[in-house]
Amino acid sequence: MAKTVIHFENVSKLYKLGEISTGTISRDLSRWWALSRGKSDPVSKIGEVLKKHSDKTVWALSDISFEIKQGEVLGIIGGNGAGKSTLLKILSRVTKPTSGRIRIRGRIASLLEVGTGFHPDLTGRENIFLNGAILGMRKSEILNKLDEIVAFAGVERYLDTPVKRYSSGMYVRLAFAVAAHLEPEILVIDEVLAVGDAEFQRKCLGKMKDVSQNEGRTVLFVSHNLASVKSLCSKCIFLKNGKLEYQGKTDLAINQYLNILTHNQNEFYFDAKENHEACFTSLKITDSKNQLNNTFSIMDFWQLKIGFRTHYSVSDLVVAVGLLTSDNILLRSIFSKPFHAENGNYEAVFSENDIVYGVGTYQIIISLSINNHIIQHIEEPIFITFEETQFQHSFLNTKNKGLILNQMNVRILPV
Amino acid sequence: MSNSEEKWDLEIIPYTGLFDINWRELWQYRDLIFLFVRRDVVATYKQTILGPLWFFIQPMLTTLMYVTIFGNMAKISTGGSPKILFYLGGITVWNYFQECLLKTSETFIANQNLFGKVYFPRMVTPISIVISSLLKFFIQFSLFLITWLYFLFQKTPGTSPNITILLFPLYIILMSGLGFSFGILISSLTTRYRDLRFLVQFGIQLLMYATPIVYPLEIASEKYRWLLLLNPITSIVEAFRYAFTSNGNFSSYNLIYSTLFMTISLFFSIIIFNRVEKTFMDKI
Numbered sequence: 001m002a003k004t005v006i007h008f009e010n011v012s013k014l015y016k017l018g019e020i021s022t023g024t025i026s027r028d029l030s031r032w033w034a035l036s037r038g039k040s041d042p043v044s045k046i047g048e049v050l051k052k053h054s055d056k057t058v059w060a061l062s063d064i065s066f067e068i069k070q071g072e073v074l075g076i077i078g079g080n081g082a083g084k085s086t087l088l089k090i091l092s093r094v095t096k097p098t099s100g101r102i103r104i105r106g107r108i109a110s111l112l113e114v115g116t117g118f119h120p121d122l123t124g125r126e127n128i129f130l131n132g133a134i135l136g137m138r139k140s141e142i143l144n145k146l147d148e149i150v151a152f153a154g155v156e157r158y159l160d161t162p163v164k165r166y167s168s169g170m171y172v173r174l175a176f177a178v179a180a181h182l183e184p185e186i187l188v189i190d191e192v193l194a195v196g197d198a199e200f201q202r203k204c205l206g207k208m209k210d211v212s213q214n215e216g217r218t219v220l221f222v223s224h225n226l227a228s229v230k231s232l233c234s235k236c237i238f239l240k241n242g243k244l245e246y247q248g249k250t251d252l253a254i255n256q257y258l259n260i261l262t263h264n265q266n267e268f269y270f271d272a273k274e275n276h277e278a279c280f281t282s283l284k285i286t287d288s289k290n291q292l293n294n295t296f297s298i299m300d301f302w303q304l305k306i307g308f309r310t311h312y313s314v315s316d317l318v319v320a321v322g323l324l325t326s327d328n329i330l331l332r333s334i335f336s337k338p339f340h341a342e343n344g345n346y347e348a349v350f351s352e353n354d355i356v357y358g359v360g361t362y363q364i365i366i367s368l369s370i371n372n373h374i375i376q377h378i379e380e381p382i383f384i385t386f387e388e389t390q391f392q393h394s395f396l397n398t399k400n401k402g403l404i405l406n407q408m409n410v411r412i413l414p415v
Numbered sequence: 416m417s418n419s420e421e422k423w424d425l426e427i428i429p430y431t432g433l434f435d436i437n438w439r440e441l442w443q444y445r446d447l448i449f450l451f452v453r454r455d456v457v458a459t460y461k462q463t464i465l466g467p468l469w470f471f472i473q474p475m476l477t478t479l480m481y482v483t484i485f486g487n488m489a490k491i492s493t494g495g496s497p498k499i500l501f502y503l504g505g506i507t508v509w510n511y512f513q514e515c516l517l518k519t520s521e522t523f524i525a526n527q528n529l530f531g532k533v534y535f536p537r538m539v540t541p542i543s544i545v546i547s548s549l550l551k552f553f554i555q556f557s558l559f560l561i562t563w564l565y566f567l568f569q570k571t572p573g574t575s576p577n578i579t580i581l582l583f584p585l586y587i588i589l590m591s592g593l594g595f596s597f598g599i600l601i602s603s604l605t606t607r608y609r610d611l612r613f614l615v616q617f618g619i620q621l622l623m624y625a626t627p628i629v630y631p632l633e634i635a636s637e638k639y640r641w642l643l644l645l646n647p648i649t650s651i652v653e654a655f656r657y658a659f660t661s662n663g664n665f666s667s668y669n670l671i672y673s674t675l676f677m678t679i680s681l682f683f684s685i686i687i688f689n690r691v692e693k694t695f696m697d698k699i
Contacts, residue, residue, distance in 0.1 A: 093534035133447035
């Protein structure tokens with residue numbers, strides 16, 4: 001049985017809201033002087049009522065407990081402000097928890113931001129040593145790994161050039177290479193893959209997989225890119241408002257996360273752009289009875305009602321809808337026929353009866369174009385979810401049957 | 416689980432004791448100290464035409480200035496030593512102390528980005544600053560040494576060394592210790608009060624005039640001399656001058672006072688620094 005390498009026990013972190021101190025001695029003194037004479041706080045904003053202590057604090061993390069076993073790749077997902085960064089900060093000892101404890105076996109290296117501690121004036125080689133040492137490596141270890149790091153980052157030719165002359169891609173590659181070759185028992189990675197080209201991202205993911213599977217090291221991975229979380233992580237924890245909402249299989253955690261993200265919102269309004277010839281005003285997801293909804297059984301009828309406005313009379317106007325999977329794969333694009341519109345408000349209704357999509361949550365993207373020229377493109381968190389039906393046809397056993405569940409005509413003939 | 420009680424390498428808990436300073440960890444990061452020193456030295460003079468020559472130009476110009484203003488115009492005594500040697504010695508020692516103090520006092524503010532991202536013993540930063548300043552000091556000291564040897568061979572009066580020159584390493588340790596401890600103390604306090612940064616900038620100027628740099632201690636009247644001697648740096652500067660020129664004030668009592676002062680201030684500032692480094696990210 002694999003060893004537990006990280007053990008979180010009831011970890012909480014309390015942040016005080018507002019100013020911890022006013023920042024200057026004089027203001028602290030005047031505040032103390034005023035308060036001690038029973039006058040109002042000269043520093044607090046006018047109209048601000050002194051609230052109870054409990055209102056001025058926020059639990060960035062509350063009562064988090066989990067374990068990570070050796071060789072696991074654990075994904076941490078959650079919306080903004082869910083506590084992901086706080087959790088990593090505590091784990092990498094940048095700050096302390098308010099209560100609870102964490103026990104760790106092995107050396108931790110965290111890659112919280114690309115090129116932490118890189119000095120722009122130093123050369124690539126000098127920065128490799130500096131960065132490695134900041135991350136806790138001995139000089140001799142770095143020396144052993146130097147060739148490998150340089151090859152992985154692909155910066156052989158620029159090794160003696162100051163890093164300020166590097167492209168941002170090279171910068172990131174070098175930074176990741178140092179951290180990835182660090183040989184820590186535990187590697188903590190936060191959103192570094194957001195930069196760098198697709199090929200490098202694949203390389204990083206490959207390296208992380210390699211590190212965990214073949215070398216038995218543990219990786220903690222925080223990302224908003226659900227596709228890479230899915231492809232990399234065996235387990236996931238899902239944080240929401242500082243609480244551990246779910247821990248377990250990656251797929252389930254991601255689905256929960258998406259459910260929260262969509263938050264059952266099925267009606268969206270967009271700010272009108274007066275200076276454009278046309279613009280979107282609203283989007284509604286409804287069922288066959290025009291009731292707003294965003295979660296459907298796979299066989300249900302659904303439709304999108306897209307409101308838009310034209311400011312002039314325009315021709316060759318096209319409304320398009322795209323469906324994106326949670327892996328960021330564009331599943332489909334649907335275009336309206338080009339049409340002529342006078343100045344006014346319109347609604348385009350997209351519906352279909354034929355295609356059955358696999359169970360899951362899909363993002364909806366809409367765009368508006370005139371004469372093949374895109375006027376507006378909206379890629380906001382608009383989601384639609386398809387669930388399994390209760391009355392399942394045999395062919396609609398939906399597990400692992402692909403994104404489109406419709407069958408083809410199959411004829412079997414003797415030859 | 417049977418192995419849950421096995422040894423863990425690291426335990427992160429909310430509170431640690433006042434004296435819980437991890438020296439062993441600091442030792443493990445010794446490579447980082449030297450890489451920081453290297454970074455400081457290399458990066459400072461990259462893309463400058465004169466490069467490390469600036470190490471000499473600064474004290475030379477300052478000495479020239481002091482010789483003109485304090486020596487020739489204000490006619491302040493230099494206690495029998497050549498003016499250039501007198502001022503250069505004072506400036507070299509003072510520069511080292513000032514650099515240690517000013518740079519370490521910026522530890523938390525200047526490195527908040529780095530400290531917010533990775534963990535390493537924070538003490539690494541001020542220690543590396545003291546060492547890189549020490550390198551700079553030795554370069555500037557060589558300028559003093561050359562000047563001193565010149566006067567020595569010219570047999571100029573007031574330039575002969577004496578046995579207390581053997582105490583020179585002690586003087587360096589005292590300067591480093593004082594600069595370091597004042598610096599980290601200020602840097603710990605600036606996480607809360609930014610005002611201190613401004614105070615430090617001109618406070619160090621004032622402190623220079625409260626130290627016999629541009630004048631010898633002996634011109635201070637008996638009545639006020641004790642005030643100057645309260646300043647722990649005074650006796651170090653004077654003893655340094657005495658060692659090389661046999662001019663100046665050497666008193667073992669005063670040096671013991673400076674040593675005690677340094678020890679106590681190191682003790683308290685390290686405890687405070689260690690306390691602040693754990694949570695300063697939430698405050699800054």
